[in-house]
Amino acid sequence: MSVPTNLHYTAEHEWLDQTAGTATVGITLYAADALGDVVFVKLPDLGSEISAGGVCGELESTKSLSDLYAPVSGKVVETNQAAVDNPALINQDPYGAGWLFKVEVASVGELLTAAQYQAQIA
């Protein structure tokens, strides 16, 4: 399974599109496939501060429940209500319409490059 080369990743299978400014966060296709059909998503509250490496939400599928980890520290400035209302978007298009939230990056946590993440899931 190939991963988009323009994104940054966490070991817990989140992606983010940039490491400064307002970054968009989601979960990877690998994670979405492993979870199975997502039926419930809890995102961090709008305006809340999240902390890199900390739990900031949850994803529940038919099979299991997974925590969502913050890839960076910062303030949540937008959440994807479409994904909350229709979590199938996360399975169908995890790098696009299934994005989860946007965060104003204050500092980054331990991130992986696309190559490193690719190696982790290989």
Place this chain on the structure above:
Amino acid sequence: MQTPLHHHHVALNAQLTDFAGWQMPLKYGSETTEHCTVRRDVGLFDLSHMGEIYVSGEQAVEFLNFALVSDISKVKVGKAKYTMICDPSGGAIDDLVVYRLGEKDFMVVANASNANTVAAELTHRAHGFAVSVIDRSLDTGLVAIQGPNAKTKLAKFVSMEIIDELKNYSCIETEIDSIPILLARTGYTGEDGFEIFASVDQIAKIWELFIAQQITPIGLAARDTLRLEAGMPLYGHELNLEITPIHAGLSRIVAFDKPDFIGKTALVELSSKIDRKLIGIELETRRIARAGLNLLDESGQVVGQVTSGAFSPTLGKSIAMAYLNSNIDLATAKISVDIRGNIEAAKVVTLPFYRREA
């Protein structure tokens, strides 16, 4: 263990899971899509892991009437009956479907997880009866086609005359492509459908014929959500040795007027003082109320436990079955489920959650 269709599941890229010691397909793609395919069209299931135990002989009816809770003498040749085998305290050893193949010939279908136990228990209970009990689970393959279009697909292989004659919970010995089969109009999805028993050597050919008819294979994940929507119990969840058919709301399958059967005394006694009953709930949240979670009343007291929960693809809601203490008044009680500390409101609903249009 692997079913005779294992190589097909692997070739279809199924995600495999262990189920009662069998490597079974959990899903082939999206479990939600598989579920909806069965509700809307038709799906194909490998159920070769299930147990088939043959009971034959002069006293077959008397024996089954002693060993099982239902009145088997009322099951006509060519008909099937959903029933249970209970222990002396009334606890469910397994839920079963009994097919009457002849005046003195029956096939008892047991859950995969209990097949050995049921075969052993039937053998044990047969002492003193003029019957033979033969476990043919490993010689028998089983596939099911389920869904509103199951009949149309089956008609490619079996005459419409036979299909129309075959009412719900009936069975007939016939053939598909010259392969001898037992064809039954039974299932575990809440849809019209058929179960097809054939020898392990020939079941793959039947599967291939259905696949060639573009019938979508369906894994155990969707089978579970389908049966949950249909309000059907799953052994190990709604049923176990601590639960009687009365608790499970299945008093109707117990023939209290039979002379004697194993579990009768306990079941008769229980029927008037039941302490908990099986209910259906719908949640306001999309979170899943999984098995083992507590039901709470308004004051936060634990008043029951969830046995199965899922997000229902058909209803677009989180649903669950649960045991609720009998002293709770359903008319006034406000029930919630404790989901990892989140107290989620639950509405008690009549089972099943889903019933197909007649």
